[in-house]
Amino acid sequence: MPTPLPNSIDAVHDLLKNANYVADRSLATVLFLSLKMGRPLFLEGEAGVGKTEIAKVLAEQLNRPLIRLQCYEGLDVSSAVYEWNYARQMIEIRLAEATDTAEKDKLANDLFSEKFLIKRPLLNALENTGSGAPVLLIDELDRTDEPFEAYLLEVLSDFQVTIPEMGTIKADEAPIVIVTSNRTREIHDALKRRCLYHWVDYPDAEREKEILARKLPGADARLSEQIVAFVQKLRQDPGLFKLPGIAESLDWTNALTELNVMSLDPDVINDTLGVLLKYQDDIARVQGSEAASIIDQINSEMEQKGA
Structure with a gap:
């Protein structure tokens, strides 16, 4: 029910x-x-x-x-709404041709009935x-x-x-x-x-952290916080062709957890950016010094917040 x-x-x-x-x-x-x-x-x-x-x-x-x-x-319409089962209709027509007139008249009425309809x-x-x-x-x-x-x-x-x-x-x-x-x-x-x-917009940092915590409860809390901060900063970059969505954040968190990563660093980011970004131009833009700069900024902000 x-x-x-x-x-x-x-x-x-x-x-x-x-x-x-x-x-x-x-x-x-x-x-x-x-x-x-x-x-x-x-x-x-x-x-x-x-x-x-x-x-x-x-x-x-x-x-x-x-x-x-x-x-x-x-x-x-034939793929989204309905179509007629033409093969079955043809079989019925062939069978009716070998029968009497009454069956032919009945078939004429039934040929476009629900039993021949593919929904x-x-x-x-x-x-x-x-x-x-x-x-x-x-x-x-x-x-x-x-x-x-x-x-x-x-x-x-x-x-x-x-x-x-x-x-x-x-x-x-x-x-x-x-x-x-x-x-x-x-x-x-x-x-x-x-x-x-x-x-439906991208979530703010607090809501995205809650999403990760609910969807991937086994992920390390510090790693999740770094991931959210990193993704949030990427979404502020107007030069990216495709900004990462929540689905990509979840995929990246899951992938890093599978690799037993406990904290983001430039090497880890460079190796796994293909999970987060889906265009080579975007990956090339973020890899290397840009990724290192972002994660240094994130770690500094987290240390200040902890202090």
Whole structure:
């Protein structure tokens, strides 16, 4: 059975925290309003800041199925919503050709019925499976093109899809919809108007330390503090092509823990920057004297704080 929806902002904050998702109050507020009002939530932000994770946490904590539509260039209705099982239809037609007229007339009525329909994520999300309305994650919408984005308007406003051969299929209970975008292109205003909106930003140092402590409780506390300080300083560098997100901070902490590293030093940083940064130009910019300068500054600040 699905878990009842949280009845306050604090309850949403606690729900996220129970799954080790450390959110600020503004995110908890807009998520509460989305659940309360039954409106899709459009989350925009840089890659790796935890947008997709919100949908996963909601599905887990509310005990509902998660249906994920991973967007990509060229995504169309047949991959996202439905398509007809043409191979099975052809077999049925061949079988009917060998039977009497009555069977042929029956087949004409049945050929575009539900038994020949292949349901894709969006159509599945409109069905109540007995476990409550699912959580529908439309992930990285900015990767699709504008025609598909326009198709989503009916889904997100009325929670229904229209199949020309069958008519309109409408959800008995609206799914919980999370739409994410990394903002590689602008999403049209018509779609944004159908959603509540929130920009998911990089966390501040205190929240990032709490995230590491919750996600990787076995990591050394001093190492985690150094990692957070290092990553926070990198995010202030306008010359980097791709700033490291929370996902990269977690990966780097996990990797250094696996290597039994207890404290950052320039050699360790140079050897493992490929876990944190994903572009060679960024790695080359940070390696060597820049990494040494940053870690010296961090150690000095930590010593002053300790004193």
